[in-house]
Amino acid sequence: MTTAAAQVRWTVSAGPASGPLVADSVVELIGNTPLVEIRTLRDGVRPDVRIFAKLEGFNPGGSVKDRPARKMIELGLARGKLVPGKTIIDSTSGNTGIALAMIGAALGYPVELVMPGNVSAERKRIVAAFGATAVFSDPLEGSDGAIRLCRKILADAPEKYFKPDQYNNEANPLAHFETTGPEIWEQTAGQVTHFVASIGTSGTVMGTGRYLKQCSRAIQVIAAEPEEAFHGLEGLKHMASSIVPGIYHEEELDRKLGIATDEAYDMVLRLAREEGLLVGQSCGATHVATLQVARALTGPATIVEIFPDFGDRYLSTTLFQSWMETA
């Protein structure tokens, strides 16, 4: 093992405990998530290629989406677009909705969320627990149906709402440019060589990738997306068949890998049983992509991948039901 690699291990041991011991608000607890090294589930990757997963489930709202939600609201307040009396509204398939609902509750703003009717039961219950109102769009229309319904609701009463618009708001990638990117650079002591993230709005891969490229042009930025338009990877978008987010700039990616739903599901099960990491479907897709990248390497490398959330908010979905049947 090289000296540089040893430094990486030492640095990551600091983890989120380095954050504030007493926070003024739950909103302050967003970010500073830990990295964990993937030591077992490597499938033949050479030993001098190190793989670290950034566990975004440690955010207080339980996902990476706390970061852009906070930034979008912060800028909305700063620019006078979100003022007392307004309701925060957005279309979401879940994690952004949970983040907005949590932050809205903490700041005292009502939140209305437009979600496809087939988001997991846990997500519906979590946003309801925060006091947010949910409007469900046709499950057959997927997240694009929610986007369209949200636009219609907004057009009918524009003065009532503040819409963060995560698909087109530069504050989304900016949140990652300002927090996720610097955290990874610091946690790896500047040793990161590859960054892998799945694409939903693309905010994570765009903003983090942009920051890391600024630190070193040599860092490879790789995105994972569903292989096909019809898929079961909650939160992810198949770009070629979707309404493409305004914040998505494919030319900034070094590579984009298509991942099959079944492979991602199998990987989620393996992450739970071989690494002790119970994570969501998008993490399975990301790790499949990471291993593809890692196996092709011919020299030392440090890969950081984003695991957007934990798996406990998907226990009612067919992913986990199918495990119960095979257990």
Added chain:
Amino acid sequence: MVQVRVPTPLRKFTGGAEAVQASGSNVATVVSDLDKQFPGIKDRICDEAGQVRRFVNIFLNGEDIRFLQQLATPVKAGDELSIVPAIAGGR
């Protein structure tokens, strides 16, 4: 004939139609008839073993066929079958 509601990502098979008619005595034969009319659609719904893919839910008149008789669930004229990804894509 039963009415089959098709999710957006599969409408490339149905020429953009969000609902189509298909015939059969149970869900399996309806899916086979769909594939006859719209070749390739069955592979998206079922795996190599012929079972409904893990991330696909099929609802018969609003009831998940996993809790009925799965693909062997009988259908009758006028029924409505919906093919829905188990979860929602896009955050």
